[in-house]
Amino acid sequence: MKYAVVGAGAMGLRYGILLQENAGVAVDFIEPTQASLDKIRAQDNQVWKSRDHQERHQIKINIFSPEDYTGEPDVWIFFMKQMQLQETLERLSPKFKAGQTALGAMNGMGHIEKLQKYFDDEHIIGGTAMIATVLNDFGDVDFMGAESAGSSVYANLTEQPSQVMDNLLVDFQAAHLNPSYTENFMGTLLTKVFFNAVENSIATMFQSRMGQLMAYDGFLEGIARPLINEAYDAAEAAGIKLIETRDEMVAQVDYVSNVANPLHFPSMYQDFVKGRPTEVDYINGWIADLAEKHGTEAPNHRLVTNFVHLAEAMREFTPPVNKLAPDYTGA
Incomplete structure (x- = not known):
């Protein structure tokens, strides 16, 4: 073809x-x-x-x-x-x-x-x-x-x-x-969206590599799981079945952060440090909208959406360091 x-x-x-x-x-x-x-x-x-x-x-x-x-x-x-x-x-x-x-x-x-x-x-x-x-x-x-x-x-x-x-x-x-x-069309798409709602958005807010998120011992259970649970609640309310369970999604975040791509900066971070708008409205914001449309709530996703937009606004006062630049020598 x-x-x-x-x-x-x-x-x-x-x-x-x-x-x-x-x-x-x-x-x-x-x-x-x-x-x-x-x-x-x-x-x-x-x-x-x-x-x-x-x-x-x-x-x-x-x-x-x-x-x-x-x-x-x-x-x-x-x-x-x-x-x-x-x-x-x-x-x-x-x-x-x-x-x-x-x-x-x-x-x-x-x-x-x-x-x-x-x-x-x-x-x-x-x-x-x-x-x-x-x-x-x-x-x-x-x-x-x-x-x-x-x-x-x-x-x-x-x-x-x-x-x-x-x-x-x-x-x-x-x-x-x-x-x-x-x-499973929607379940396939949302599996990646729900993953990105954790890894991409949080890594962008804190300008970190995926693996660096794991420096906080409570990342998986204190941050990833609540976001995943809210997303799955919204999907279930909408009648959508994911291709992974909640526990499998948490395990995927763990694996990608620690083994598969610990040094990777997600695409949202790449947009953020180059002064471009991020896609957070189409990820965390979309999940929050889905929840509200079907009679449940996703306040953590709404908060993350607003935090990422706040970080975008703060670039005017504290320009982010582009850790992807060839001349960057830090962590």
């Missing part, structure tokens, strides 16, 4: 490069952010790729603006920030063709409803990825972890098998994205 990756940020570049280099399939990149597009074009349509800050080299890619793109992919893979997606879809809408599939593997919630305006339900796939990646700069991506590190999960919106899904899983396995398939 042929793929068009929309958004040449950290995860968009990782997916596209792995599909292009490992699976050997055709990949086009569509970059709606002009500064990023200009930077990559100035590098002769090449991007820098590293792994764990080592072996930095350039890779040639096919990259286009939404308006310039004339390709006809089988699958559009969307890796945008939630707040950027609607405008990008409007710019791309003349390019969409009947029978094409949209895969949304973005952080947070809100994108599926937007995709439904342009793609029918039979051609929408939701996905989540536990794959640590850092965008050092436009056109400069750093894969964190070993070649086959991380995993990803996908579900059709119809919760029924499809030939496109079968083909996609073959390509994604060859790309070393370690895919798996479920027939």
Whole structure:
């Protein structure tokens, strides 16, 4: 199959490069952010790729603006920030063709409803990825972890098998994205949202690596579990069953923090230190809204949402230190 990756940020570049280099399939990149597009074009349509800050080299890619793109992919893979997606879809809408599939593997919630305006339900796939990646700069991506590190999960919106899904899983396995398939659409998406509601938001507030959160002995039971319990209460009130139990979710936070990615700064932190808005409204804020919509409450998620926005506002007075910068020498 042929793929068009929309958004040449950290995860968009990782997916596209792995599909292009490992699976050997055709990949086009569509970059709606002009500064990023200009930077990559100035590098002769090449991007820098590293792994764990080592072996930095350039890779040639096919990259286009939404308006310039004339390709006809089988699958559009969307890796945008939630707040950027609607405008990008409007710019791309003349390019969409009947029978094409949209895969949304973005952080947070809100994108599926937007995709439904342009793609029918039979051609929408939701996905989540536990794959640590850092965008050092436009056109400069750093894969964190070993070649086959991380995993990803996908579900059709119809919760029924499809030939496109079968083909996609073959390509994604060859790309070393370690895919798996479920027939629980919302449960699949919310598993990652609930994880990010703990790791991403708290690490961003305290400008810490995931592993550093564990320096507080009460992190798992005093912070992670109350947030997870509120999120699961909201999901259960909405009639949504997660693919992991509450205890399994706490164990996942423990494992990722201590073993899988202890040195990783989550994507929300990467936005925060670069002065960009975070996606907290689409993660913790979305959970709080879900709870209230279905007759329960999630006050901790509402508080975390406000704390992250407070931290954003405080950047004016206490600019954060970008611990991802090449010249940073601290912890």
